[in-house]
Amino acid sequence: MQEPTPKGHDLIVDDDRTSITVPALKQAILDNLFYVVGKRAEVATDMDHFMALAYTVRDRILARWLTTKGDYVKHHMRTVHYLSAEFLMGPHLANNILNLGLQEAVRQATSELDLDLDLLIKQESEPGLGNGGLGRLAACYLDSLATLGVPAMGYGIRYEYGMFHQTIRDGWQVELTDYWLRYGNPWEIRRPQADVEVAFGGHTQSWRDPFGEYKVQWIPGEVVKGIPYDTPILGYRSGVANTLRLWRSEATESFYFERFNSGDYEGAVGAKVFAENISKVLYPNDEEIRGKELRLQQQYFFTSCSLQDMIRRHQNAGHAIENFHELCVVQLNDTHPSIGVAELMRLLIDIHGLGWDKAWEITSHTFNYTNHTLLPEALERWPLPMFGSLLPRHLEIIYEINARFLSALRERFPNDEDRVARMSLIDEHGERYVRMAHLACVGSEHINGVARLHTELLKSDVLHDFYELWPEKFINVTNGVTPRRWLAVSNPEQTELMISKIGQDWIGDLDRVSQLERYAEDSAFRADWRNVQYAVKVRLTQYIANTTGIAVDPKSMFDAQVKRIHEYKRQHLNLLYILTQYQRLKKTPGLEIPARTFLFGGKAAPGYFIAKLIIKLITSVAEVINNDPEVNQQLKVVFLPDYNVTFGQLVYPAADLSEQISTAGKEASGTGNMKFAMNGALTIGTLDGANIEIREAVGHENFFLFGLTAAEVAAKKAAGYHPHQIYESNGELREVIDSIVSGQFSRGDRNLFRPLVDGLLNTDPYLLFADYQSYVDCQDQVGKAYSDQEGWSKMSIYNAARMGRFSSDRSIQEYCRNIWNITRFGVDAPQAPAGK
Numbered sequence: 001m002q003e004p005t006p007k008g009h010d011l012i013v014d015d016d017r018t019s020i021t022v023p024a025l026k027q028a029i030l031d032n033l034f035y036v037v038g039k040r041a042e043v044a045t046d047m048d049h050f051m052a053l054a055y056t057v058r059d060r061i062l063a064r065w066l067t068t069k070g071d072y073v074k075h076h077m078r079t080v081h082y083l084s085a086e087f088l089m090g091p092h093l094a095n096n097i098l099n100l101g102l103q104e105a106v107r108q109a110t111s112e113l114d115l116d117l118d119l120l121i122k123q124e125s126e127p128g129l130g131n132g133g134l135g136r137l138a139a140c141y142l143d144s145l146a147t148l149g150v151p152a153m154g155y156g157i158r159y160e161y162g163m164f165h166q167t168i169r170d171g172w173q174v175e176l177t178d179y180w181l182r183y184g185n186p187w188e189i190r191r192p193q194a195d196v197e198v199a200f201g202g203h204t205q206s207w208r209d210p211f212g213e214y215k216v217q218w219i220p221g222e223v224v225k226g227i228p229y230d231t232p233i234l235g236y237r238s239g240v241a242n243t244l245r246l247w248r249s250e251a252t253e254s255f256y257f258e259r260f261n262s263g264d265y266e267g268a269v270g271a272k273v274f275a276e277n278i279s280k281v282l283y284p285n286d287e288e289i290r291g292k293e294l295r296l297q298q299q300y301f302f303t304s305c306s307l308q309d310m311i312r313r314h315q316n317a318g319h320a321i322e323n324f325h326e327l328c329v330v331q332l333n334d335t336h337p338s339i340g341v342a343e344l345m346r347l348l349i350d351i352h353g354l355g356w357d358k359a360w361e362i363t364s365h366t367f368n369y370t371n372h373t374l375l376p377e378a379l380e381r382w383p384l385p386m387f388g389s390l391l392p393r394h395l396e397i398i399y400e401i402n403a404r405f406l407s408a409l410r411e412r413f414p415n416d417e418d419r420v421a422r423m424s425l426i427d428e429h430g431e432r433y434v435r436m437a438h439l440a441c442v443g444s445e446h447i448n449g450v451a452r453l454h455t456e457l458l459k460s461d462v463l464h465d466f467y468e469l470w471p472e473k474f475i476n477v478t479n480g481v482t483p484r485r486w487l488a489v490s491n492p493e494q495t496e497l498m499i500s501k502i503g504q505d506w507i508g509d510l511d512r513v514s515q516l517e518r519y520a521e522d523s524a525f526r527a528d529w530r531n532v533q534y535a536v537k538v539r540l541t542q543y544i545a546n547t548t549g550i551a552v553d554p555k556s557m558f559d560a561q562v563k564r565i566h567e568y569k570r571q572h573l574n575l576l577y578i579l580t581q582y583q584r585l586k587k588t589p590g591l592e593i594p595a596r597t598f599l600f601g602g603k604a605a606p607g608y609f610i611a612k613l614i615i616k617l618i619t620s621v622a623e624v625i626n627n628d629p630e631v632n633q634q635l636k637v638v639f640l641p642d643y644n645v646t647f648g649q650l651v652y653p654a655a656d657l658s659e660q661i662s663t664a665g666k667e668a669s670g671t672g673n674m675k676f677a678m679n680g681a682l683t684i685g686t687l688d689g690a691n692i693e694i695r696e697a698v699g700h701e702n703f704f705l706f707g708l709t710a711a712e713v714a715a716k717k718a719a720g721y722h723p724h725q726i727y728e729s730n731g732e733l734r735e736v737i738d739s740i741v742s743g744q745f746s747r748g749d750r751n752l753f754r755p756l757v758d759g760l761l762n763t764d765p766y767l768l769f770a771d772y773q774s775y776v777d778c779q780d781q782v783g784k785a786y787s788d789q790e791g792w793s794k795m796s797i798y799n800a801a802r803m804g805r806f807s808s809d810r811s812i813q814e815y816c817r818n819i820w821n822i823t824r825f826g827v828d829a830p831q832a833p834a835g836k
């Protein structure tokens with residue numbers, strides 16, 4: 001169906017209904033409770049009250065939302081379309097209240113109704129539609145796009161089941177399904193009139209039309225329907241609300257009924273199951289993708305829906321298809337939507353009747369590709385037979401793109417067939433694959449990495465051939481995070497203290513946080529800073545007691561490593577230090593070290609055995625240490641289950657020390673590192689990802705650096721790395737490893753942790769042993785530094801005050817300037833960025 005074209009008349013807003021005075025808010029909450037939720041106050045649960053409040057807030061977003069949409073159309077604004085298989089948004093309520101500027105009014109209104117606002121906020125189950133960093137980045141970028149008034153839309157999948165919930169049983173991770181829609185989602189609006197159809201399978205037919213033009217028709221085997229669900233994304237006090245449009249797959253009536261009426265009941269049901277499966281569940285794998293057909297279906301489904309939607313809206317606004325790339329720009333968040341390159345070609349040629357050359361001109365000026373990983377196993381490729389049977393027309397188009405690309409390549413680099421084979425869109429070594437990163441590179445105007453080192457490694461290594469061919473395509477945009485969610489919402493105590501000294505403009509313009517620097521030398525302010533930090537740690541302490549039963553001391557140093565569990569992130573290196581300290585304390589009772597609480601959190605991909613074994617080792621070490629009265633005054637180890645955005649909001653502000661200890665050259669950027677430092681944590685880290693830039697920004701003297709550089713890691717591997725020799729020659733390391741193997745942490749079972757330990761002794765691909773001594777020495781320095789509380793507070797304030805660059809607002813301004821060529825911003829947005 002067609003979405004109606006905008007009529008252009010001004011929206012009439014009923015002032016009484018969406019007024020933001022306290023009495024109006026109270027009345028609205030009660031009205032929504034009665035008329036929308038269908039409950040009387042006497043019997044309403046906390047969840048009912050949350051819903052009533054959420055609708056009350058949504059009502060106050062709607063006028064901004066519809067006005068924003070209308071403005072973009074009316075002013076023919078070039079619009080960014082951020083395509084991402086994941087959006088890890090986190091709960092919306094508190095963020096929307098902040099961005100609307102309603103914090104005080106809502107608190108007053110709820111309190112006058114005898115409601116506990118914080119309790120209501122906790123009722124919201126977060127849409128866990130992402131695995132980790134990549135999905136969370138998309139969410140931070142949506143926040144910044146709306147805040148800066150950039151015409152933009154997010155496109156993704158409305159998974160029915162999000163990221164699994166993690167519980168710990170007997171020390172092991174156990175996964176529970178995440179049916180996040182159980183109580184309904186008050187933020188989304190289903191828009192069935194804007195549905196689109198997406199085809200799969202079947203075959204193609206070609207012919208010459210009367211003018212001799214080559215034509216192709218795709219006769220699909222299945223057709224499904226994509227239904228958009230829209231969520232408003234408010235800017236921080238910008239008056240702008242952009243849209244996050246997530247697609248749900250459903251059966252098309254025609255396909256369903258045709259089979260049903262012809263007596264093919266099973267076929268009809270099968271078609272329905274096929275259709276509904278596509279948006280059913282998020283794949284819980286961070287970094288690694290294997291050739292799962294359903295995953296390819298998901299990627300094609302949401303990409304096709306989004307491109308069709310873009311074309312329809314472009315044409316409905318009265319624009320010619322030939323100008324598509326002038327008004328529409330697409331950012332590919334990793335290769336997951338990169339099938340879009342072939343899909344846009346198909347739509348332009350087969351559906352809209354353009355010739356190849358014009359279609360390619362439009363396509364190659366529409367897309368831009370963000371690479372997110374340096375791990376070779378995470379580069380997506382699809383087995384050719386599977387790809388061809390699911391998307392036969394796209395495979396033809398990819399062959400044609402490839403033929404033209406390779407012939408241009410041969411012209412540029414004659415007699416270099418090795419290069420041609422390396423760069424081809426088809427991997428022909430053994431079993432044949434479609435290389436999605438190559439498709440993205442060939443079809444995009446710009447290619448970007450997500451931190452300076454990462455972009456350099458793309459150029460010199462992962463995408464070196466493409467860099468030699470098209471150096472001008474490559475650009476760096478270092479990631480950022482939104483200070484709205486990650487400071488103002490999650491750390492109200494620190495936010496309040498900062499506002500009392502430097503006002504609140506920094507929330508919308510984080511460069512201004514540098515005004516805090518001069519307070520680092522003010523001892524009264526440092527005392528306030530410590531009091532705030534202590535209060536935040538008390539909050540987390542209570543949460544730890546409630547969820548794990550473990551009592552920790554908020555006066556101890558909170559040393560946190562929360563992120564996906566992965567060998568390259570090296571949670572087990574952290575453990576090696578903990579065990580080193582444990583051995584030292586056992587040998588020398590009463591050893592003077594500052595008390596530390598080691599906090600871990602993070603999910604392992606369900607099929608990633610070693611990652612799950614690392615969780616088991618953390619929980620096993622925790623059990624022994626926490627119950628050993630000889631050491632448990634000085635050491636505590638806690639594994640907090642079910643790490644997600646909601647929990648992140650609790651833990652990032654409470655950390656004293658942030659563990660960013662990946663093997664150099666493996667972490668593309670990291671964003672957790674930024675959230676911690678913004679909240680005043682000091683970092684112990686390697687020269688990896690954005691750590692390098694964070695260290696430069698906060699000052700080398702305010703950052704604990706250890707370990708090999710990326711170049712040293714590469715050299716060591718090339719020269720032949722022998723972890724066993726390090727084990728032999730390092731007494732403390734040997735004792736730690738031996739203690740694990742002895743069964744000390746596995747109730748005598750000497751085999752339980754063998755796969756982990758043997759991996760380290762034999763190959764140690766992430767060089768834990770090579771970095772061990774450097775890490776231990778550095779951690780000892782951290783301990784000394786923490787004993788000097790005045791010195792530590794100074795460093796903490798300098799960290800918080802120098803993180804302005806790492807606001808996602810800065811990242812988005814760079815995308816606008818260097819990649820999207822977007823210079824016009826929201827009509828009313830007060831914060832249109834000035835070119836620097």
Ligand SMILES: *Cc1c(COP(=O)(O)O)cnc(C)c1O
Pocket residue numbers: 131132133136562563564643644645648669670671672673675
């Ligand atoms: C920020 C964030 C991440 C990314 O953390 P890294 O330390 O950069 O890997 C992952 N998950 C959640 C829930 C986050 O908020």
